[in-house]
Amino acid sequence: MIGDDTKYEYWRTAFPKLQSVGFEKTSSKTSEYNCIAHAVGTNDRWWSDAESEDEGYYWPIDRVESRIGQVEELEAALAHEGFVKCDSTRVEPGYEKVAIYVKDDNRWEHAARQLNDGRWSTKDGVNADFSHATLECVCPHYGRVYCYMKRVVAAAAVSPAPTVLISAP
Amino acid sequence: MIADLPITSKVYLSNRPYSASSDGVRSFASYCQTSFGPAMLEMRNPRDLEWYLIVQSKFCIYHTATSAATTRTFHPTEEIARRFRSLADEWYRDRPRGDLHRMCEHPAYQQVIDLGWDVVPYVIEELNRKPEHWFRALARITGAKNVVPEESRGKLPEMAAAWVTWWNSRQ
Numbered sequence: 562m563i564g565d566d567t568k569y570e571y572w573r574t575a576f577p578k579l580q581s582v583g584f585e586k587t588s589s590k591t592s593e594y595n596c597i598a599h600a601v602g603t604n605d606r607w608w609s610d611a612e613s614e615d616e617g618y619y620w621p622i623d624r625v626e627s628r629i630g631q632v633e634e635l636e637a638a639l640a641h642e643g644f645v646k647c648d649s650t651r652v653e654p655g656y657e658k659v660a661i662y663v664k665d666d667n668r669w670e671h672a673a674r675q676l677n678d679g680r681w682s683t684k685d686g687v688n689a690d691f692s693h694a695t696l697e698c699v700c701p702h703y704g705r706v707y708c709y710m711k712r713v714v715a716a717a718a719v720s721p722a723p724t725v726l727i728s729a730p
Numbered sequence: 731m732i733a734d735l736p737i738t739s740k741v742y743l744s745n746r747p748y749s750a751s752s753d754g755v756r757s758f759a760s761y762c763q764t765s766f767g768p769a770m771l772e773m774r775n776p777r778d779l780e781w782y783l784i785v786q787s788k789f790c791i792y793h794t795a796t797s798a799a800t801t802r803t804f805h806p807t808e809e810i811a812r813r814f815r816s817l818a819d820e821w822y823r824d825r826p827r828g829d830l831h832r833m834c835e836h837p838a839y840q841q842v843i844d845l846g847w848d849v850v851p852y853v854i855e856e857l858n859r860k861p862e863h864w865f866r867a868l869a870r871i872t873g874a875k876n877v878v879p880e881e882s883r884g885k886l887p888e889m890a891a892a893w894v895t896w897w898n899s900r901q
Protein backbone atom coordinates (compact mmCIF):
# COMPACT_ATOMS: atom_id res chain seq x y z
CA MET A 562 0.00 0.00 0.00
CA ILE A 563 1.18 3.51 -0.71
CA GLY A 564 0.42 6.37 1.64
CA ASP A 565 -2.81 6.81 3.43
CA ASP A 566 -4.33 9.79 1.71
CA THR A 567 -7.23 8.15 -0.09
CA LYS A 568 -10.48 7.67 1.67
CA TYR A 569 -10.94 3.93 1.59
CA GLU A 570 -14.43 4.48 2.85
CA TYR A 571 -15.22 6.14 -0.47
CA TRP A 572 -13.76 3.22 -2.41
CA ARG A 573 -15.69 0.71 -0.33
CA THR A 574 -18.90 2.57 -1.11
CA ALA A 575 -18.18 3.21 -4.77
CA PHE A 576 -16.87 -0.28 -5.50
CA PRO A 577 -18.60 -2.71 -3.14
CA LYS A 578 -17.22 -5.73 -5.03
CA LEU A 579 -13.60 -4.62 -4.61
CA GLN A 580 -13.28 -5.93 -1.09
CA SER A 581 -14.14 -9.50 -2.01
CA VAL A 582 -11.87 -9.79 -5.08
CA GLY A 583 -9.01 -7.90 -3.53
CA PHE A 584 -7.32 -4.67 -4.54
CA GLU A 585 -4.13 -2.81 -3.85
CA LYS A 586 -3.56 0.90 -3.82
CA THR A 587 -0.54 1.59 -6.02
CA SER A 588 -0.03 5.35 -6.02
CA SER A 589 -0.71 8.50 -4.05
CA LYS A 590 -3.75 10.62 -4.70
CA THR A 591 -3.20 13.08 -7.55
CA SER A 592 -5.17 15.27 -9.95
CA GLU A 593 -2.31 15.37 -12.44
CA TYR A 594 -3.38 12.48 -14.65
CA ASN A 595 -6.53 10.53 -15.26
CA CYS A 596 -7.55 7.00 -16.14
CA ILE A 597 -7.05 7.43 -19.89
CA ALA A 598 -3.53 8.78 -19.45
CA HIS A 599 -2.78 5.95 -17.03
CA ALA A 600 -4.23 3.35 -19.38
CA VAL A 601 -1.86 4.40 -22.17
CA GLY A 602 1.08 4.65 -19.77
CA THR A 603 1.52 8.43 -19.48
CA ASN A 604 1.20 9.49 -15.87
CA ASP A 605 2.04 13.15 -16.35
CA ARG A 606 -0.95 14.50 -18.27
CA TRP A 607 -4.71 14.71 -17.96
CA TRP A 608 -6.24 13.51 -21.20
CA SER A 609 -9.63 14.92 -22.05
CA ASP A 610 -11.79 15.49 -25.07
CA ALA A 611 -12.74 18.72 -23.33
CA GLU A 612 -15.54 20.82 -24.78
CA SER A 613 -13.04 23.43 -25.88
CA GLU A 614 -9.36 23.18 -26.78
CA ASP A 615 -8.97 26.47 -24.95
CA GLU A 616 -9.28 24.65 -21.63
CA GLY A 617 -5.77 23.36 -22.34
CA TYR A 618 -6.21 19.62 -21.86
CA TYR A 619 -4.32 17.04 -23.87
CA TRP A 620 -6.08 15.03 -26.53
CA PRO A 621 -4.06 13.30 -29.24
CA ILE A 622 -6.48 13.98 -32.11
CA ASP A 623 -8.63 16.84 -33.30
CA ARG A 624 -11.89 16.61 -31.38
CA VAL A 625 -15.02 15.86 -33.37
CA GLU A 626 -17.55 18.16 -31.77
CA SER A 627 -20.56 15.91 -32.25
CA ARG A 628 -18.93 13.05 -30.36
CA ILE A 629 -17.23 14.89 -27.48
CA GLY A 630 -17.51 12.71 -24.38
CA GLN A 631 -18.84 9.81 -26.44
CA VAL A 632 -17.09 6.46 -26.46
CA GLU A 633 -16.40 6.73 -30.22
CA GLU A 634 -14.17 9.73 -29.53
CA LEU A 635 -12.14 7.74 -27.01
CA GLU A 636 -11.86 4.78 -29.38
CA ALA A 637 -10.55 7.11 -32.08
CA ALA A 638 -7.98 8.60 -29.69
CA LEU A 639 -6.76 5.16 -28.61
CA ALA A 640 -6.65 4.00 -32.23
CA HIS A 641 -4.40 6.99 -32.91
CA GLU A 642 -2.14 5.67 -30.15
CA GLY A 643 -1.87 2.30 -31.88
CA PHE A 644 -4.65 0.38 -30.16
CA VAL A 645 -7.00 -1.92 -32.07
CA LYS A 646 -10.11 -3.63 -30.78
CA CYS A 647 -9.69 -7.19 -29.57
CA ASP A 648 -12.07 -9.76 -28.19
CA SER A 649 -10.28 -11.23 -25.21
CA THR A 650 -8.70 -10.20 -21.95
CA ARG A 651 -6.21 -13.08 -22.16
CA VAL A 652 -2.67 -11.89 -21.46
CA GLU A 653 -0.74 -11.83 -24.74
CA PRO A 654 3.02 -11.41 -24.48
CA GLY A 655 4.17 -8.47 -26.60
CA TYR A 656 0.82 -6.68 -26.33
CA GLU A 657 -0.69 -4.32 -23.81
CA LYS A 658 -4.43 -4.20 -23.33
CA VAL A 659 -6.94 -1.66 -22.11
CA ALA A 660 -10.61 -1.99 -21.27
CA ILE A 661 -13.06 0.84 -21.89
CA TYR A 662 -16.11 1.41 -19.70
CA VAL A 663 -19.25 3.29 -20.73
CA LYS A 664 -22.44 4.39 -19.06
CA ASP A 665 -25.89 4.19 -20.53
CA ASP A 666 -25.62 7.59 -22.15
CA ASN A 667 -22.83 6.22 -24.40
CA ARG A 668 -20.32 8.48 -22.69
CA TRP A 669 -16.98 6.93 -21.93
CA GLU A 670 -16.45 6.74 -18.23
CA HIS A 671 -13.21 4.94 -17.58
CA ALA A 672 -10.33 2.92 -18.98
CA ALA A 673 -8.22 0.33 -17.15
CA ARG A 674 -4.86 -1.09 -18.17
CA GLN A 675 -3.97 -4.75 -17.98
CA LEU A 676 -0.93 -5.67 -15.92
CA ASN A 677 1.51 -8.43 -16.85
CA ASP A 678 -0.09 -10.84 -14.40
CA GLY A 679 -3.56 -10.35 -15.87
CA ARG A 680 -4.80 -8.03 -13.14
CA TRP A 681 -5.94 -4.52 -14.06
CA SER A 682 -4.73 -1.10 -13.04
CA THR A 683 -7.15 1.77 -12.56
CA LYS A 684 -6.59 5.47 -11.93
CA ASP A 685 -9.69 6.57 -10.08
CA GLY A 686 -10.32 10.10 -11.35
CA VAL A 687 -8.59 12.58 -9.02
CA ASN A 688 -7.90 9.81 -6.50
CA ALA A 689 -5.11 7.25 -6.51
CA ASP A 690 -4.31 4.20 -8.67
CA PHE A 691 -5.23 0.72 -7.60
CA SER A 692 -4.91 -2.75 -9.06
CA HIS A 693 -7.86 -5.09 -9.15
CA ALA A 694 -8.35 -8.70 -10.09
CA THR A 695 -11.33 -8.41 -12.42
CA LEU A 696 -12.82 -5.79 -14.71
CA GLU A 697 -16.30 -6.31 -13.31
CA CYS A 698 -15.40 -5.44 -9.72
CA VAL A 699 -15.45 -1.70 -10.56
CA CYS A 700 -18.91 -1.94 -12.13
CA PRO A 701 -21.44 -0.42 -12.01
CA HIS A 702 -19.62 2.65 -10.68
CA TYR A 703 -17.83 2.99 -14.02
CA GLY A 704 -20.78 1.64 -15.97
CA ARG A 705 -20.11 -1.51 -17.97
CA VAL A 706 -17.18 -2.84 -19.96
CA TYR A 707 -17.68 -1.66 -23.53
CA CYS A 708 -14.68 -3.16 -25.31
CA TYR A 709 -11.05 -4.21 -25.07
CA MET A 710 -8.24 -2.79 -27.17
CA LYS A 711 -4.63 -3.85 -27.54
CA ARG A 712 -1.41 -2.59 -29.07
CA VAL A 713 2.05 -3.92 -29.59
CA VAL A 714 4.31 -3.02 -26.70
CA ALA A 715 7.11 -0.73 -27.81
CA ALA A 716 10.37 -2.70 -27.93
CA ALA A 717 11.99 -0.56 -25.26
CA ALA A 718 9.05 -1.11 -22.95
CA VAL A 719 9.16 -4.90 -23.12
CA SER A 720 10.78 -6.30 -20.02
CA PRO A 721 13.68 -8.58 -20.91
CA ALA A 722 13.56 -12.15 -19.73
CA PRO A 723 15.08 -12.35 -16.27
CA THR A 724 18.74 -13.28 -16.25
CA VAL A 725 19.52 -16.15 -13.93
CA LEU A 726 23.01 -16.28 -12.63
CA ILE A 727 24.21 -19.71 -11.65
CA SER A 728 27.39 -19.77 -9.74
CA ALA A 729 29.81 -22.64 -10.11
CA PRO A 730 29.93 -24.98 -7.17
CA MET B 731 -18.36 57.96 -5.69
CA ILE B 732 -16.64 55.16 -7.47
CA ALA B 733 -13.31 56.61 -6.43
CA ASP B 734 -14.23 55.97 -2.79
CA LEU B 735 -14.77 52.26 -3.26
CA PRO B 736 -12.48 49.72 -1.64
CA ILE B 737 -9.87 48.42 -4.01
CA THR B 738 -11.85 45.31 -4.81
CA SER B 739 -15.48 45.98 -5.47
CA LYS B 740 -18.19 45.02 -7.83
CA VAL B 741 -20.25 47.77 -9.29
CA TYR B 742 -23.65 47.55 -10.87
CA LEU B 743 -24.68 50.66 -12.69
CA SER B 744 -28.09 51.88 -13.62
CA ASN B 745 -28.95 53.14 -17.07
CA ARG B 746 -28.36 56.61 -15.75
CA PRO B 747 -26.17 58.44 -16.20
CA TYR B 748 -24.69 55.76 -18.44
CA SER B 749 -27.14 54.61 -21.03
CA ALA B 750 -27.40 50.99 -22.10
CA SER B 751 -25.83 51.87 -25.38
CA SER B 752 -22.26 51.07 -26.22
CA ASP B 753 -21.52 54.80 -26.31
CA GLY B 754 -22.72 55.09 -22.74
CA VAL B 755 -20.51 52.27 -21.64
CA ARG B 756 -17.56 53.78 -23.46
CA SER B 757 -18.14 57.08 -21.66
CA PHE B 758 -18.06 55.18 -18.42
CA ALA B 759 -14.85 53.44 -19.48
CA SER B 760 -13.34 56.78 -20.29
CA TYR B 761 -14.35 58.12 -16.88
CA CYS B 762 -12.73 55.12 -15.17
CA GLN B 763 -9.57 55.47 -17.19
CA THR B 764 -9.30 59.03 -16.07
CA SER B 765 -9.88 58.05 -12.46
CA PHE B 766 -7.89 54.85 -12.24
CA GLY B 767 -5.49 54.72 -15.15
CA PRO B 768 -5.37 52.39 -18.16
CA ALA B 769 -8.39 50.15 -18.41
CA MET B 770 -9.54 47.40 -20.69
CA LEU B 771 -13.11 47.32 -21.82
CA GLU B 772 -14.53 44.08 -23.10
CA MET B 773 -17.88 43.34 -24.53
CA ARG B 774 -18.70 39.92 -23.16
CA ASN B 775 -22.05 39.33 -24.72
CA PRO B 776 -23.30 41.87 -27.25
CA ARG B 777 -26.83 40.52 -27.19
CA ASP B 778 -27.21 41.02 -23.45
CA LEU B 779 -25.15 44.19 -23.45
CA GLU B 780 -22.92 42.85 -20.75
CA TRP B 781 -19.72 44.76 -20.34
CA TYR B 782 -16.75 44.15 -18.16
CA LEU B 783 -14.25 46.75 -17.33
CA ILE B 784 -10.94 45.77 -15.82
CA VAL B 785 -8.90 48.60 -14.50
CA GLN B 786 -5.18 48.26 -14.09
CA SER B 787 -5.27 48.73 -10.34
CA LYS B 788 -7.05 45.35 -10.08
CA PHE B 789 -10.19 47.31 -9.54
CA CYS B 790 -12.81 45.20 -11.23
CA ILE B 791 -15.94 46.87 -12.34
CA TYR B 792 -18.84 44.95 -13.68
CA HIS B 793 -21.48 46.68 -15.64
CA THR B 794 -24.65 45.02 -16.71
CA ALA B 795 -26.69 47.26 -18.92
CA THR B 796 -30.09 45.69 -19.18
CA SER B 797 -33.57 47.05 -19.38
CA ALA B 798 -34.05 46.03 -15.75
CA ALA B 799 -30.91 47.77 -14.63
CA THR B 800 -30.77 48.44 -10.94
CA THR B 801 -29.62 51.39 -9.01
CA ARG B 802 -25.99 51.45 -8.10
CA THR B 803 -25.08 48.96 -5.41
CA PHE B 804 -21.70 47.89 -4.16
CA HIS B 805 -20.69 44.42 -3.17
CA PRO B 806 -17.29 44.10 -1.60
CA THR B 807 -15.53 41.19 -3.23
CA GLU B 808 -14.84 39.59 0.12
CA GLU B 809 -18.32 38.26 -0.48
CA ILE B 810 -17.23 36.71 -3.79
CA ALA B 811 -14.09 35.37 -2.14
CA ARG B 812 -16.12 33.69 0.58
CA ARG B 813 -18.60 32.33 -1.93
CA PHE B 814 -15.82 30.93 -4.10
CA ARG B 815 -14.07 29.32 -1.12
CA SER B 816 -17.28 27.66 -0.02
CA LEU B 817 -18.14 26.39 -3.53
CA ALA B 818 -14.57 25.23 -4.20
CA ASP B 819 -14.46 23.26 -0.94
CA GLU B 820 -17.83 21.72 -1.70
CA TRP B 821 -16.62 20.74 -5.17
CA TYR B 822 -13.36 19.23 -3.92
CA ARG B 823 -15.33 17.22 -1.38
CA ASP B 824 -18.31 16.07 -3.43
CA ARG B 825 -17.27 16.07 -7.09
CA PRO B 826 -17.62 12.81 -8.99
CA ARG B 827 -14.28 11.04 -9.24
CA GLY B 828 -14.80 10.05 -12.87
CA ASP B 829 -14.18 11.98 -16.04
CA LEU B 830 -13.77 15.72 -16.39
CA HIS B 831 -17.17 16.30 -17.99
CA ARG B 832 -18.99 14.86 -14.99
CA MET B 833 -16.74 16.69 -12.53
CA CYS B 834 -17.50 20.01 -14.19
CA GLU B 835 -21.23 19.34 -14.24
CA HIS B 836 -21.28 19.41 -10.43
CA PRO B 837 -23.61 22.22 -9.24
CA ALA B 838 -20.90 23.87 -7.13
CA TYR B 839 -18.61 24.10 -10.17
CA GLN B 840 -21.42 25.51 -12.26
CA GLN B 841 -22.13 28.12 -9.59
CA VAL B 842 -18.50 29.20 -9.70
CA ILE B 843 -18.91 29.75 -13.45
CA ASP B 844 -22.08 31.73 -12.78
CA LEU B 845 -20.11 34.17 -10.62
CA GLY B 846 -18.55 35.44 -13.84
CA TRP B 847 -15.54 37.69 -14.16
CA ASP B 848 -15.67 38.73 -10.51
CA VAL B 849 -14.50 35.28 -9.44
CA VAL B 850 -11.57 35.08 -11.85
CA PRO B 851 -8.96 36.64 -9.51
CA TYR B 852 -9.87 34.07 -6.85
CA VAL B 853 -9.75 31.15 -9.28
CA ILE B 854 -6.33 32.33 -10.42
CA GLU B 855 -5.21 32.65 -6.80
CA GLU B 856 -6.43 29.11 -6.18
CA LEU B 857 -4.52 27.81 -9.21
CA ASN B 858 -1.41 29.53 -7.92
CA ARG B 859 -1.84 27.75 -4.60
CA LYS B 860 -2.93 24.35 -5.89
CA PRO B 861 -3.20 23.36 -9.58
CA GLU B 862 -6.67 21.90 -10.01
CA HIS B 863 -9.28 21.55 -12.70
CA TRP B 864 -10.52 25.14 -12.86
CA PHE B 865 -9.65 25.48 -16.55
CA ARG B 866 -13.13 24.89 -17.91
CA ALA B 867 -14.49 27.58 -15.62
CA LEU B 868 -11.79 30.02 -16.73
CA ALA B 869 -12.27 29.23 -20.42
CA ARG B 870 -16.04 29.63 -20.14
CA ILE B 871 -15.94 32.88 -18.15
CA THR B 872 -13.16 34.65 -19.97
CA GLY B 873 -13.44 33.25 -23.48
CA ALA B 874 -9.64 33.41 -23.61
CA LYS B 875 -8.00 31.57 -26.50
CA ASN B 876 -4.81 29.52 -26.68
CA VAL B 877 -3.70 30.27 -23.13
CA VAL B 878 -1.94 26.92 -22.66
CA PRO B 879 0.95 26.23 -25.05
CA GLU B 880 0.86 22.98 -27.01
CA GLU B 881 3.68 21.33 -25.05
CA SER B 882 1.94 22.04 -21.73
CA ARG B 883 -1.43 20.60 -22.65
CA GLY B 884 -2.76 18.29 -19.97
CA LYS B 885 0.11 19.00 -17.57
CA LEU B 886 -1.72 20.49 -14.60
CA PRO B 887 1.10 22.52 -13.04
CA GLU B 888 2.02 23.97 -16.45
CA MET B 889 -1.61 24.63 -17.37
CA ALA B 890 -2.09 26.46 -14.07
CA ALA B 891 1.09 28.48 -14.62
CA ALA B 892 -0.08 29.43 -18.13
CA TRP B 893 -3.42 30.74 -16.83
CA VAL B 894 -1.69 32.67 -14.04
CA THR B 895 0.69 34.22 -16.59
CA TRP B 896 -2.25 35.08 -18.83
CA TRP B 897 -4.01 36.80 -15.94
CA ASN B 898 -0.93 38.69 -14.82
CA SER B 899 -0.29 39.91 -18.35
CA ARG B 900 -3.71 41.58 -18.28
CA GLN B 901 -3.03 43.56 -15.14
